[in-house]
Amino acid sequence: MAKPETVEKMRRFAYNFAEKSGTVVNPNKEAAEAVIQGLAEHVDELGKPLCPCNFYPDKLEEIKRRRWICACDEMQIFKYCHCLLFTTEEGLPITEYLPEWHEGRQIYGLVKDPTPDKGRALSKPDKIYKALKEYVEERNLDIPDEEIRRFAEETAKKK
Numbered sequence: 131m132a133k134p135e136t137v138e139k140m141r142r143f144a145y146n147f148a149e150k151s152g153t154v155v156n157p158n159k160e161a162a163e164a165v166i167q168g169l170a171e172h173v174d175e176l177g178k179p180l181c182p183c184n185f186y187p188d189k190l191e192e193i194k195r196r197r198w199i200c201a202c203d204e205m206q207i208f209k210y211c212h213c214l215l216f217t218t219e220e221g222l223p224i225t226e227y228l229p230e231w232h233e234g235r236q237i238y239g240l241v242k243d244p245t246p247d248k249g250r251a252l253s254k255p256d257k258i259y260k261a262l263k264e265y266v267e268e269r270n271l272d273i274p275d276e277e278i279r280r281f282a283e284e285t286a287k288k289k
């Protein structure tokens with residue numbers, strides 16, 4: 131169990147980041163609190179809010195890479211929170227900026243961004259390309275490099 135003050139700190143972070151990114155903290159309070167609790171446990175254990183919804187062979191190594199420290203790269207690039215902490219008012223994760231072959235699109239279908247003027251602070255072609263390249267390589271997906279590049283260019287323009 132995380133310290134109550136750490137949980138409170140992460141709760142404040144979640145509501146502030148939701149406001150800043152044009153999302154809401156999942157209206158399903160139980161689901162939201164479970165993620166906030168998981169983030170707080172990682173803060174107490176590791177000193178950083180490592181995403182609680184992934185498995186890591188080595189948590190300390192993962193922290194050095196930074197990509198899954200909340201708000202993670204996926205959230206800041208694609209506005210997609212696979213933990214369902216940052217969602218739409220309906221409690222769904224935004225999937226509009228993900229390619230169709232991404233698991234987010236496959237699970238939830240197309241969920242449009244109700245506030246496209248907010249969030250996606252890191253949505254630049256090189257960041258999108260790098261994140262998707264890693265995604266494809268880690269899962270051994272057969273997606274042509276050219277397609278990833280084109281997707282990255284087009285998605286970055288959606289600002």
Ligand code: SF4
Nearest residue numbers: 181200202205211212
């Ligand atoms: S998926 Fe990303 S934004 Fe959502 S809780 Fe995990 S680290 Fe935070």
